Amino acid sequence: MTGSAALLTDRYELTMVDAALQSGTAERESVFEAFARRLPEGRRYGVVAGTGRMLQLITEYRFDDPELEWLRANEVVRPATLDWLADYRFSGDIWGYREGEAYFPGSPLVTVQGSFAEAVVLETLILSVLNYDSAVASAAARMSSVALGRPLAEMGSRRTNERSAIAAARAAYIAGFDATSNLEAGRTWGVPTMGTAAHAFTLLHDSEADAFRAQVEAMGPDTTLLVDTYDIERGVATAIEVAGTGLGAVRIDSGDLPTVVADVRRQLDELGAVDTRITVTSDLDEFLIAALSGSPVDAFGVGTRVATGSGHPAAGMVYKLVARRDDAGAWVDVAKSSAQKVSVGGRKHAVRRLDGTRTAREEVVIVDAGEAAPGESGADAAEATEAAGRSQTERDLVVPLMRAGVPDERWLGPDGTRLAREQRAAAMQELPIEAFRLGAGEAAIPTTYR
Amino acid sequence: MTGSAALLTDRYELTMVDAALQSGTAERESVFEAFARRLPEGRRYGVVAGTGRMLQLITEYRFDDPELEWLRANEVVRPATLDWLADYRFSGDIWGYREGEAYFPGSPLVTVQGSFAEAVVLETLILSVLNYDSAVASAAARMSSVALGRPLAEMGSRRTNERSAIAAARAAYIAGFDATSNLEAGRTWGVPTMGTAAHAFTLLHDSEADAFRAQVEAMGPDTTLLVDTYDIERGVATAIEVAGTGLGAVRIDSGDLPTVVADVRRQLDELGAVDTRITVTSDLDEFLIAALSGSPVDAFGVGTRVATGSGHPAAGMVYKLVARRDDAGAWVDVAKSSAQKVSVGGRKHAVRRLDGTRTAREEVVIVDAGEAAPGESGADAAEATEAAGRSQTERDLVVPLMRAGVPDERWLGPDGTRLAREQRAAAMQELPIEAFRLGAGEAAIPTTYR
Numbered sequence: 001m002t003g004s005a006a007l008l009t010d011r012y013e014l015t016m017v018d019a020a021l022q023s024g025t026a027e028r029e030s031v032f033e034a035f036a037r038r039l040p041e042g043r044r045y046g047v048v049a050g051t052g053r054m055l056q057l058i059t060e061y062r063f064d065d066p067e068l069e070w071l072r073a074n075e076v077v078r079p080a081t082l083d084w085l086a087d088y089r090f091s092g093d094i095w096g097y098r099e100g101e102a103y104f105p106g107s108p109l110v111t112v113q114g115s116f117a118e119a120v121v122l123e124t125l126i127l128s129v130l131n132y133d134s135a136v137a138s139a140a141a142r143m144s145s146v147a148l149g150r151p152l153a154e155m156g157s158r159r160t161n162e163r164s165a166i167a168a169a170r171a172a173y174i175a176g177f178d179a180t181s182n183l184e185a186g187r188t189w190g191v192p193t194m195g196t197a198a199h200a201f202t203l204l205h206d207s208e209a210d211a212f213r214a215q216v217e218a219m220g221p222d223t224t225l226l227v228d229t230y231d232i233e234r235g236v237a238t239a240i241e242v243a244g245t246g247l248g249a250v251r252i253d254s255g256d257l258p259t260v261v262a263d264v265r266r267q268l269d270e271l272g273a274v275d276t277r278i279t280v281t282s283d284l285d286e287f288l289i290a291a292l293s294g295s296p297v298d299a300f301g302v303g304t305r306v307a308t309g310s311g312h313p314a315a316g317m318v319y320k321l322v323a324r325r326d327d328a329g330a331w332v333d334v335a336k337s338s339a340q341k342v343s344v345g346g347r348k349h350a351v352r353r354l355d356g357t358r359t360a361r362e363e364v365v366i367v368d369a370g371e372a373a374p375g376e377s378g379a380d381a382a383e384a385t386e387a388a389g390r391s392q393t394e395r396d397l398v399v400p401l402m403r404a405g406v407p408d409e410r411w412l413g414p415d416g417t418r419l420a421r422e423q424r425a426a427a428m429q430e431l432p433i434e435a436f437r438l439g440a441g442e443a444a445i446p447t448t449y450r
Numbered sequence: 451m452t453g454s455a456a457l458l459t460d461r462y463e464l465t466m467v468d469a470a471l472q473s474g475t476a477e478r479e480s481v482f483e484a485f486a487r488r489l490p491e492g493r494r495y496g497v498v499a500g501t502g503r504m505l506q507l508i509t510e511y512r513f514d515d516p517e518l519e520w521l522r523a524n525e526v527v528r529p530a531t532l533d534w535l536a537d538y539r540f541s542g543d544i545w546g547y548r549e550g551e552a553y554f555p556g557s558p559l560v561t562v563q564g565s566f567a568e569a570v571v572l573e574t575l576i577l578s579v580l581n582y583d584s585a586v587a588s589a590a591a592r593m594s595s596v597a598l599g600r601p602l603a604e605m606g607s608r609r610t611n612e613r614s615a616i617a618a619a620r621a622a623y624i625a626g627f628d629a630t631s632n633l634e635a636g637r638t639w640g641v642p643t644m645g646t647a648a649h650a651f652t653l654l655h656d657s658e659a660d661a662f663r664a665q666v667e668a669m670g671p672d673t674t675l676l677v678d679t680y681d682i683e684r685g686v687a688t689a690i691e692v693a694g695t696g697l698g699a700v701r702i703d704s705g706d707l708p709t710v711v712a713d714v715r716r717q718l719d720e721l722g723a724v725d726t727r728i729t730v731t732s733d734l735d736e737f738l739i740a741a742l743s744g745s746p747v748d749a750f751g752v753g754t755r756v757a758t759g760s761g762h763p764a765a766g767m768v769y770k771l772v773a774r775r776d777d778a779g780a781w782v783d784v785a786k787s788s789a790q791k792v793s794v795g796g797r798k799h800a801v802r803r804l805d806g807t808r809t810a811r812e813e814v815v816i817v818d819a820g821e822a823a824p825g826e827s828g829a830d831a832a833e834a835t836e837a838a839g840r841s842q843t844e845r846d847l848v849v850p851l852m853r854a855g856v857p858d859e860r861w862l863g864p865d866g867t868r869l870a871r872e873q874r875a876a877a878m879q880e881l882p883i884e885a886f887r888l889g890a891g892e893a894a895i896p897t898t899y900r
Contacts, residue, residue, distance in 0.1 A: 008612045010605065010631035012645030015669065017648065023664030027652050032650070054583045057612070070637045078668070116654050123648075124631075127608035128615055150632035155460065158577035159764040162458045162507070163580055163613030181460035181574075195462030197469065197575075200482070203784040204475050204566050214473030218528070219465065224598045228788045235788075254788060308763040314609040314754055322648035334653040338685075340702060 006085075009015065009124040011076060014085070017117045018077040021084060026117035030324040031347045034096075034110035034126055036103065040138070040312035045423055045431060047141045048109055049171040050133030051099035052416035054126055055407040058090050061122070066211045080384025090118055094402035095349075100137075100174050100423030101397065102431060104363040106347040106447045108398065109317065116324060123319045130317050135309035136171035139286070141424065142310065143302060144176030145436045146290040152300040153194050155181040155281065156307025168307040174420045176428075177306070190414025199253075202229040211301050212242040222248035224279055227264075236264055240271045246329075249277035249298065257282060258295050265296040286438055312391060323347050323368075333368060344449060350429070352392040352445075359396055360430045363447040364394065456513045458533075459574040461526060464535070466665030467567045467717045468527040469532060476567035481773040482795045484546075484560040484576055486553065490588070490762035492890025495881060497591045497874055498559055499621040500583030501549035504576055505857040511572065527636050540568055544852035545799075549861055550587075550624050551847065552590035553812040556897045558848065559767065560796040566774065573769045580767050580879050582614060585759035589736070591874065592760065593752060594626030594741040595886045601749040605631040605731065607756025617662060618757040624870045626878075627756070639865025649703075662692040670700035674729055677714075678705065686714055699727035699748065707732060708745050715746040736888055770799050773797050773818075783818060794899065799846040801844040802880070802895075810880045813897040814844065845880075855897035 015280055020026035029339035039046055040060045042368055043447060061087040063071075092114025101328055103109055112119045144152060156163035156420050157180075169185030179192040186193040197215055205211035221243045227235030234236035239250055250268070252260055268276050280292070281301035289300055309315075320343050323333050335345035353362040410419055435444035470476035489496055513535040515522075523530055542564020553559055560576060562569045568866040587797050594602060604622035607615035607630075619635030629642040647665055655661035671693040677685030677700045690698055700718070702710055707730055718726050730742070732752035739750055759765075770793045773783050796818035803812040835845035851858055860869055885894035 005612070006636035007632075007637055008607070009631055010607055010617065010645055011636075011643045012631065012647055014633070015645060016647050016651045019651065019664050019668035020654065022668045023655075025658075025664065028654060055459065067637075071633075074636065074643070075644070076633070076876055116650075120650055122610050123650075124615075125612055128610065128612035131609050132611040132614070136686060157458070157460055158574050158769075160578065161454070161580050161582040161611060161614035161617055162575055162578035164611035165458065165574075167611055182457075183459055183460065183461055183464070183521075183526070184457035186461075186524065187457055192459045193524070193526070195460055195465060197462055198570075200566075200570055200573075201466045201469065204470065204478060204480065204769045204774055205473075205775065210473075214469050214475065218469035218472045229786050230788055232788060242567070254786075262755075300724075304764055304766075313758040313763040316754075319608075321653045324654055326656065336649045336653070336679050336704075338680055370627050380456070448660045 003443075004062050004064050004067060005057060006061060006067045007070070009130070011120065012078050013121050013123055014071070014081070014103040016120055017084070020117055021081055027115045028324050030114065030116040030119050031322050032112045032119050032123070032319055033108050033322045033348060034095070034130055034317050034319045035108055035368065036315060036317045037108055038105045038316065039443055041136065043312070044435045044437065044441055044444040045220070046103045046134060046315060047137040047175050048097045048099055048101045048134055049137035049174050049420065050129040050167070051096060051110070051401065051412040052413070052420060053133065053167065053170070054110070054399060055094070056412055057125055057129065058122060058366070058402070059126070059405070059407050061088070061090060063088055063320050077402060084117070088118065088121065088217055089405060090114065090122065091405040092118060093404065095398050096401050097397055098399055098423045099416070099420035102360075104161065104425040104443045104445060104447050106344070106365050106449070107363055108365060111347065111398070127317055127319050131169040131314045131357070133167050134317065135313055135314040136168045136306060137175040137424070138315065139310035139312065140172040140175035140177055140306050142286040142429065142438065143289055143306060145428065146286055146293065146438065147300060149413065150291060150297060151178040153179045153181065153299065154306055155195070155301045155302045156303040157182045159304040160307040165307065170417055172306050174417060174424055176421070184284050189417045191417070195228055196224045199229045200225065203318065207233060209238050209242055212239055216243045217225070220222060221246045221287065224249040224251050225251060226251045226253065228252050233267065236267050237271070240265060240268070240273050244274070245271065245273040247273055247276045249279050251279040253281045253284070257292060259290070260299055261292070289363040290438060310336055338384070350397040352397055354393045354395060356391045358393070358430060359432050363448050365447060366450045376378045454512050454514050454517060455507060455575070456511060456517045458578065459518070461727065462580045463571050463573055463835065464521070464531070465526050466570055467534070467768065468531040470567055471531055474529070477565045477587070479775045481770055482562045482569050482570050482769055483558050483772045483798060484572070484580060484767050484769045485558055486765055486767045489764065489765065490553045491888065493588065493762070494885045494887065494891055494894040496553045496584060496765060497587040497625050498547045498549055498553050498580070498584055499552045499624050500579040500588035500617070500853065501546060501560070502616065502861040502863070502870060503511060503583065503620070503745055503852060504560070504579040505544070505851060506862055507575055507579065508544070508572060508852070509577070509855070511538070511540060511859050513538055534866040538568070538571065539855060540564065540572065541855040543567060545848050546847055547847055548873045549866070549870035550877060552558065552810075552877040553894045554895060554897050556794070556815050556899070557813055558800055558815060558890045560851075561797065561848070574808065575769055577769050581764045583617050583621040584765040584767065585763055586618045587625040587874070588765065589625055589760035590622040590625035590756050591738055591889065592653055592736040593756060596743065596888065600640040600747060601628040601897060603629045603647070603749065603751045604786055605630065605751045610755040610757040612644045615757065619866055622756050624867060624874055626871070627788050628872065638697040639867045641867070643694055646674045647676055649676065651678050652676065658685060659688050659692055662689055666693045674702045676703065678702050682710060682714065682790055683717065686717050687721070690718070690723050690726070694719065695723040695726070697723055697726045699729050701729045701731060705732070707738070707742060709744045711742070711747055740888060747890070754882065791890050799848040801846055804840045804843045804845060804880060808843070808880060808894050809882050811882075813899050815897060816900045827832065
């Protein structure tokens with residue numbers, strides 16, 4: 001990579017700016033909305049992730065000389081448009097769901113208000129971040145909900161693009177994973193990192209015992225030894241011989257896990273290693289984790305399936321112009337209206353209706369909130385309903401994320417990542433029990449438009 | 451992102467180095483191999499992609515002060531290991547399949563030879579690149595093979611991580627796509643870029659005619675107008691009214707495509723716009739492209755399904771230690787041997803056996819090539835067979851990619867990307883016709899070990 005992130009975008013975002021600047025429509029104040037028309041096939045809920053990364057990327061979004069020069073040389077836009085791009089800084093407002101929030105079809109996840117030109121330029125970047133991160137978080141949340149409190153580690157870096165891997169580790173952490181193998185995610189986002197050794201380390205040595213000795217000498221007996229390179233039973237025996245009964249954990253990466261795990265637990269107990277934990281890491285997904293709910297597994301490592309969204313590698317979010325001013329300054333709601341992919345025009349906010357047990361019952365999308373910014377009138381509505389009695393409440397879902405180009409700092413960096421993880425935990429508490437069924441089905445709560 | 455790419459790796463790669471340095475095994479000369487145990491479910495062949503990116507990343511792989519400081523502060527490895535990492539430069543040899551080559555289960559795609567420590571450190575990075583890029587290229591090649599020569603554009607940037615998007619555009623181009631929407635892929639890899647306008651541009655204007663006029667003024671009548679914002683028939687009529695019969699193309703992004711495309715072609719011809727092309731871009735994949743083989747479509751734009759590998763977002767490649775020297779300097783073949791995920795130990799090279807019509811019939815993996823580096827004895831074998839008569843030939847598949855840390859420049863940058871695209875075209879020519887059936891089935895040719 002050379003230069004800034006400005007060219008992480010589709011060419012048509014810039015050609016639209018070019019044409020709009022020429023026709024005099026570029027400065028029309030506009031509202032764009034990112035939402036998912038539907039959940040991935042069979043899913044009951046989604047988890048919003050990427051918001052903190054998105055805010056950071058938008059704040060830093062600049063066209064520097066190398067980008068401008070490349071656009072000029074390739075005649076992507078006219079020279080006048082290059083001048084406009086050179087001055088580009090997003091100066092508008094963004095509202096949206098808190099990172100870590102649950103979402104449903106039609107939930108207005110991100111609302112961007114600014115001039116048409118400054119808001120349209122961000123489309124590709126916003127969707128790239130939200131679609132990938134939310135796909136990973138939505139899959140990871142399902143895994144987390146069936147792990148029954150046992151720690152989950154994300155180790156899918158090798159199964160996704162080298163830079164996606166960082167985002168995947170962060171999204172999985174937000175969705176309830178406890179650690180990652182990815183060191184850059186540790187550095188950039190503060191996600192705890194883990195990992196000890198692979199089969200190659202055992203094969204490098206003249207014997208399994210040599211390898212285990214080398215590892216214990218370097219990492220201490222509290223390490224995790226990988227015991228399935230040759231024969232698991234022999235591997236476990238050797239591990240305890242070498243490390244003693246204080247060995248931290250054994251890792252199993254192959255075999256029929258329910259059987260193998262039970263055998264290894266029995267063997268460890270017989271050897272007196274009653275506190276030695278068992279970690280499993282063999283092509284796991286939410287279904288295999290659930291199938292191990294009765295097994296004495298102490299921790300799970302998940303690779304491919306979490307980093308690729310467990311069958312749904314993109315969350316399917318779109319970014320649509322829903323309102324813009326006309327020349328007289330009046331707001332006009334807009335939406336595509338031909339046969340398919342119809343959208344609901346108008347600025348929106350949203351509340352989640354909770355019953356007396358604080359269980360979510362309905363996603364209410366309030367259309368055409370008019371001049372009131374999302375998250376402002378909504379808060380009042382929620383309080384008013386709550387004051388009327390504890391039987392039902394409406395929780396406001398849309399909060400300000402950026403004001404006049406300045407992001408809400410709370411969502412940025414490692415602190416923002418932790419905040420998103422807390423938000424996800426709170427949002428999961430509210431979902432009805434049907435949301436956690438792994439089998440295919442409808443969204444756990446209906447979305448209605450008010 | 452701050453700093454170098456050194457932390458795009460799993461923690462255990464560094465803890466293995468740490469333990470091996472301490473136990474004295476780190477310098478054992480080793481051979482690692484990247485391969486796929488199987489093709490993704492139902493696929494007939496795969497396309498290798500990412501090699502050029504991988505060589506570049508390996509060449510630049512360095513631990514700079516910020517990375518070393520983070521590793522120190524987080525106690526990932528011992529101080530002595532930090533010194534080793536500070537001096538890290540890969541100085542070994544790499545052989546592998548040419549980028550763009552077809553591959554099958556067990557094909558030795560990349561072979562890395564160096565000290566254990568210097569080769570193991572690259573595992574995560576090599577697999578991240580190969581697994582994602584090859585997943586995209588393998589899906590894109592299927593789309594390319596059913597497009598019957600009509601141009602394909604990759605436009606999936608918004609459906610994958612913002613940095614993956616660049617790699618996806620490159621991989622799709624290698625696999626036969628003609629252009630991408632992604633500007634950074636244009637800048638970094640020389641992939642032609644395309645794109646004009648989205649529905650938002652039409653909705654921004656007071657009428658569809660206003661929007662089309664603005665676009666034609668900015669981009670000229672040879673542009674592509676998106677005609678399905680309101681009503682397609684009206685959109686086509688307006689497009690020709692505004693741009694004239696010299697309009698470059700209309701784009702259709704929704705509706706029942708075979709019907710809609712036929713209607714639009716008829717309408718364009720009746721209006722005299724006989725040279726105006728029709729581009730379709732509505733949630734396409736290889737099956738929908740094939741279903742349009744009889745329709746008057748002139749170009750396809752593919753998004754989600756190409757950038758996410760059309761159901762298989764990771765190619766499933768692994769990186770295994772297959773041989774290493776012992777203390778006496780003798781080579782020892784090694785492989786995991788417990789119940790599952792068994793590997794074939796030993797250094798390998800490979801040839802593709804072709805019949806008299808130069809159609810591929812067998813992938814021959816030659817195990818334990820001994821001291822001879824892959825790609826050296828293989829070349830001789832191929833020539834000898836060819837000299838014996840034209841009835842069968844064996845084409846050598848493994849070539850040197852890096853010698854003593856210096857990459858073969860031909861595979862780097864935009865030139866390397868073009869070379870890979872040519873290689874892919876040549877490899878496709880050789881595949882038996884069964885390889886191009888879209889339905890699920892076995893690998894098109896068997897892999898045998900010699």
